[in-house]
Amino acid sequence: xxxxxxxxxxxxxxxxxxxxxxxxxxxxxxxxxxxxxxxxxxxxxxxxxxxxxxxxxxxxxxxxxxxxxxxxxxxxxxxxxxxxxxxxxxxxxxxxxxxxxxxxxxxxxxxxxxxxxxxxxxxxxxxxxxxxxxxxxxxxxxxxxxxxxxxxxxxxxxxxxxxxxxxxxxxxxxxxxxxxxxxxxxxxxxxxxxxxxxxxxxxxxxxxxxxxxxxxxxxxxxxxxxxxxxxxxxxxxxxxxxxxxxxxxxxxxxxxxxxxxxxxxxxxxxxxxxxxxxxxxxxxxxxx
Amino acid sequence: xxxxxxxxxxxxxxxxxxxxxxxxxxxxxxxxxxxxxxxxxxxxxxxxxxxxxxxxxxxxxxxxxxxxxxxxxxxxxxxxxxxxxxxxxxxxxxxxxxxxxxxxxxxxxxxxxxxxxxxxxxxxxxxxxxxxxxxxxxxxxxxxxxxxxxxxxxxxxxxxxxxxxxxxxxxxxxxxxxxxxxxxxxxxxxxxxxxxxxxxxxxxxxxxxxxxxxxxxxxxxxxxxxxxxxxxxxxxxxxxxxxxxxxxxxxxxx
Numbered sequence: 001x002x003x004x005x006x007x008x009x010x011x012x013x014x015x016x017x018x019x020x021x022x023x024x025x026x027x028x029x030x031x032x033x034x035x036x037x038x039x040x041x042x043x044x045x046x047x048x049x050x051x052x053x054x055x056x057x058x059x060x061x062x063x064x065x066x067x068x069x070x071x072x073x074x075x076x077x078x079x080x081x082x083x084x085x086x087x088x089x090x091x092x093x094x095x096x097x098x099x100x101x102x103x104x105x106x107x108x109x110x111x112x113x114x115x116x117x118x119x120x121x122x123x124x125x126x127x128x129x130x131x132x133x134x135x136x137x138x139x140x141x142x143x144x145x146x147x148x149x150x151x152x153x154x155x156x157x158x159x160x161x162x163x164x165x166x167x168x169x170x171x172x173x174x175x176x177x178x179x180x181x182x183x184x185x186x187x188x189x190x191x192x193x194x195x196x197x198x199x200x201x202x203x204x205x206x207x208x209x210x211x212x213x214x215x216x217x218x219x220x221x222x223x224x225x226x227x228x229x230x231x232x233x234x235x236x237x238x239x240x241x242x243x244x245x246x247x248x249x250x251x252x253x254x255x256x257x258x259x260x261x262x263x264x265x266x267x268x269x270x271x272x273x274x275x276x277x278x279x280x281x282x283x284x285x286x287x288x
Numbered sequence: 289x290x291x292x293x294x295x296x297x298x299x300x301x302x303x304x305x306x307x308x309x310x311x312x313x314x315x316x317x318x319x320x321x322x323x324x325x326x327x328x329x330x331x332x333x334x335x336x337x338x339x340x341x342x343x344x345x346x347x348x349x350x351x352x353x354x355x356x357x358x359x360x361x362x363x364x365x366x367x368x369x370x371x372x373x374x375x376x377x378x379x380x381x382x383x384x385x386x387x388x389x390x391x392x393x394x395x396x397x398x399x400x401x402x403x404x405x406x407x408x409x410x411x412x413x414x415x416x417x418x419x420x421x422x423x424x425x426x427x428x429x430x431x432x433x434x435x436x437x438x439x440x441x442x443x444x445x446x447x448x449x450x451x452x453x454x455x456x457x458x459x460x461x462x463x464x465x466x467x468x469x470x471x472x473x474x475x476x477x478x479x480x481x482x483x484x485x486x487x488x489x490x491x492x493x494x495x496x497x498x499x500x501x502x503x504x505x506x507x508x509x510x511x512x513x514x515x516x517x518x519x520x521x522x523x524x525x526x527x528x529x530x531x532x533x534x535x536x537x538x539x540x541x542x
Contacts, residue, residue: 108480226509
């Protein structure tokens with residue numbers, strides 16, 4: 001292979017793959033959302049905004065708000081747990097740091113669906129938590145934990161916590177500890193150092209982690225299916241139903257595009273914050 | 289303070305590992321429902337062996353994860369190289385698209401894949417699943433390899449170029465050995481993501497090619513199946529084995 005061929009091969013492969021399997025599909029979903037549903041051909045002409053109007057029907061608006069609320073709650077809990085955790089891990093000697101980060105990845109190998117199923121055994125009426133509570137006499141009757149919003153958030157935090165921790169750790173890695181020492185020498189309290197130095201400098205990690213938790217959370221239909229029961233559906237359940245069961249593709253697509261719009265808005269905030277902090281972005285940003 | 293730190297870390301890992309611990313213990317538990325310990329047994333392992341649909345799905349999952357990881361690593365390395373070394377039209381668009389893939393919630397990616405496969409007339413099954421898995425793993429490989437490429441001495445490449453080495457020769461003899469650790473890391477990450485995926489797989493595979501999450505989903509929705517615990521345990525063991533192997537291989541190389 002001469003220079004031209006190798007270079008051309010790499011470039012063409014990049015453009016064709018990303019164009020065919022990323023760009024075109026996204027455009028097609030956008031297009032589908034304004035087409036008319038059809039049982040046989042999935043989506044047909046003419047163009048219509050019907051599906052978009054249906055998004056605002058009370059029953060769907062309710063799922064939308066519930067998803068937003070549960071995802072926000074999940075993100076906040078992940079941040080509260082993940083932030084100190086990432087800080088501690090980042091400050092450990094290299095060997096420990098590697099081991100702990102490795103241990104964060106290991107659970108993924110048992111497939112998140114199977115792990116979610118195991119949570120049922122913890123939260124169920126005869127599960128671990130209730131057995132402990134009954135055994136110690138804290139309660140007389142098993143608590144209804146499973147099939148509640150609590151169970152859904154418990155499962156979402158469980159599956160998504162590593163996605164919060166990993167960007168935060170790399171953010172803490174980049175944090176210049178001499179800045180903190182200087183602030184301390186100059187008499188800044190822990191709170192002042194935290195608020196004025198640590199949080200602003202790890203902001204890209206906070207935002208990246210929050211996005212990596214918040215956005216997927218709304219789509220995790222299997223967590224809602226297994227732990228939430230019929231009453232605690234997420235956006236993902238609706239999209240899945242519209243595509244795979246009801247087969248109203250335009251309506252499902254409209255839901256997905258709404259999710260993309262939310263994503264775009266949040267990403268835009270992310271870039272603004274990022275630019276303010278280290279004046280770089282896109283692929284060069286290693287906080288992801 | 290130190291005690292507090294470690295108890296916090298232990299509490300987090302207890303949370304992450306409790307469900308997995310339960311799966312592993314229950315894979316040897318004689319009780320079918322797994323709420324209490326009723327003695328040690330290999331019964332479920334034997335049951336799994338007889339359950340052909342489930343073992344097939346299990347093997348399919350491993351097959352797709354290894355193939356997707358390998359292909360994503362190959363393609364992703366070339367992409368990272370193209371983005372790092374070459375100038376070409378639409379380069380900024382290409383990196384934005386990779387970024388979109390990384391940030392898009394799985395459910396959105398799942399829809400886009402489903403729509404394009406239907407539009408192209410690709411039958412949902414092995415190939416659609418493989419293409420989808422390769423694509424969602426790509427940005428993670430590109431980021432890892434790209435970071436490594438940025439880190440090494442560019443004069444090395446210029447020297448090679450001045451001495452008349454062809455681009456593919458430079459790639460083979462200089463770039464590849466230098467970014468090898470990143471390539472291995474990218475492969476492992478891809479393998480992990482592919483094996484863990486539920487959402488995208490549910491949309492892009494068909495009855496002709498069933499993989500684990502789809503099979504398990506229908507099983508756990510109707511009732512309890514102890515074979516699932518066995519599968520989880522085996523998956524964990526196999527993955528740990530693969531990682532140990534790759535770490536050892538890497539260590540020998542350096």
